[in-house]
Amino acid sequence: MFIKNGWYVAAWGNEIGRELTQRWIAGDPLVLYRTEAGKVVALEDRCPHRRASLAKGRLVGDTVQCGYHGITFDCLGSCVHIPGQEKIPGSMAARAYPVLEKWQWVWVWMGDPDAADESLLPDFHYNDAPGWVATGGCIPVKANYQLLTDNLLDLTHETYVHGKTIGNSAIVETPISYRVEGNEVHVERIIRNAPPPPLFQQVRNFEGNIDRWQIIRFQMPAHISIDARGLPAGTNDIERGMRWFSINSITPVNERSSLYYWTITRCFSLEDESLTKVVSDQIYKTFMEDVEVLEAQQALIETDQRRKAEVSIRADSGSVSARRIVQRLVEKDASTTSERMIPEVAQ
Template identity: 40%
Template sequence: MKETKFTMNYSFPKNAWYACARDVEVKKELFARKIANEPLVMYRTSDNKVVVLQDACWHRLLPLSKGKLINDQVICGYHGLNYNKEGRCTYMPSQETINPSACVKSYAAVEKYRYIWVWMGNPTEADESKVPDLHWNNDADWAGDGEVIYGKCNYRLILDNLMDLTHETFIHGESIGNDAVAEAPFEVTHTDNSVTVTRWMLDIDPPPFWKAQLDKEGNVDRWQIINFQAPSTITIDVGVALKKTGAFEGDRSQGVNGFVLNTVTPETDTTCHYFWSFCRNYDILNQRRTHELRAGVSHIFSQDEDILEAQQIAIQNNPGREFYNLNIDGGAMWVRRIVDEMVAKEALD
């Protein structure tokens, strides 16, 4: 690959669905979270619908999340202004006439795939069909669970990390990594809004994590198929099967298959919310295995957290620093190009 460079770009598109919470996080009470540099407050109404509003009272900008939720109305904790689910003020103290400009911004929200998604941009473009596909999270043929990580780094650094799994060899050698990951060839393909990196490792010694999942002796054929969905969702089709049993040709019956689901939401320029889950299509009724896998993957991701936080600090200490790309950065480079084009298009609209 021709040598190329880039400097850190902190931008993000707003005309997109971003996960703002796991479904279990949002209850019939006020819940605050900052998304794309904007403070939000969210809650469920009496009919269980999710509402997302700007977290700042029209009157004096006190965060509404410091107030109360009564009869599906948000009551400001400072002077008692009431707001309905559309963000319109319905009550002001000591006056009968309500200022017609008294409202807070309401955001389009969708509950899908065990997440709450919010559209931060032009509400007329909030098409539910554009929610990234994470159907494995609530598919009856798959079992899994996950968490949300508060990432102390720009969201793009996590996308870089997920698009190139070579680092498994060096960061996760005791669990999912070995030399085969760094040595295996890979292929990068792309469309206008997606990128796929495909890597097969044939007839290799399985790393500890996958040897335990397969629970069979002998070498394996291992796959990693990484699929990016703009602007910040990455699904990774992973697994191993006994060598030469047909996995490479499409028959995975002699193996175990999982999907690592990742969607990364910018909070600020240097922080993000990282929603992940690990889903599997084997031993799906074993709840104990689900808990053990969640804990195991959580530990793996905590190692990435340490690396990415240190990287973010180094970037801030070296503003304007140019970064080189290697062949292994091919997928991440296409991701950056697609996201940059989305941002540039919004700037023209």
């Protein structure tokens, strides 16, 4: 259930330097590093000789030397040296993956390199846009990545899971609307004249009720941005209100685990470092509440021998739509791969 022809976050930009770093994405191992010129390289982390981990080798200039037998590969994955052997077999090559570095993150295209398309990156420019300040991190989660996208596309759970930070009863009492546009899902909930949740009150000190917006955008394979706004009820007073984006990119490690890359980027009180810390600490606490729920959910799914079909409700409309998009694109990728594997018949 992994889309291959899509961009996944492999790391924060500041995580990758002049050392070999292993990442698993959608069941495949990668080794990442920066060249001496600063460009990020991503190769398959299996030496084609005996499948040793290249990440356990060493950098020699801009090449990777396998730590097992010393076979060396350049940035394109081409073998440039075999100790004690002049002739290099054509098949002695490590797969190289297309890489982009944008919006503080390193992105890797896991599918057909000829299909890599920068326009398919999610629009996460608020991560480093002028007039905005971002804080974030990466959380390992022992759960399938689609459980995380479900969680972010249906924020009803905030009422019950996050009552001490971003949730209150007004959320569950307000229905959502949703629409599907191509490979995107848009979910919207507008809450009128309701008490602010605890974290909103803490960061903006509202004097009364607020109007609240949750505008969610899903982009494949597993990228979700949430435009979250709170304004004094019945006004458009952004000066006394708040707006931030919760930007989330879920990278599947394998079927049972994920890396959850996240930021909160806001457009108010930009110079207030103490506020940035409050937001970061409280949102991290909020996400760890999700992790507790999702990891328990994963365990129960894996041990459910009955395999009964889940029963969906209205609030699942966005997450069900996203799963259908993923299913369709997974099948498309599989079909394309199968077509490439079918040998041509000589005429």
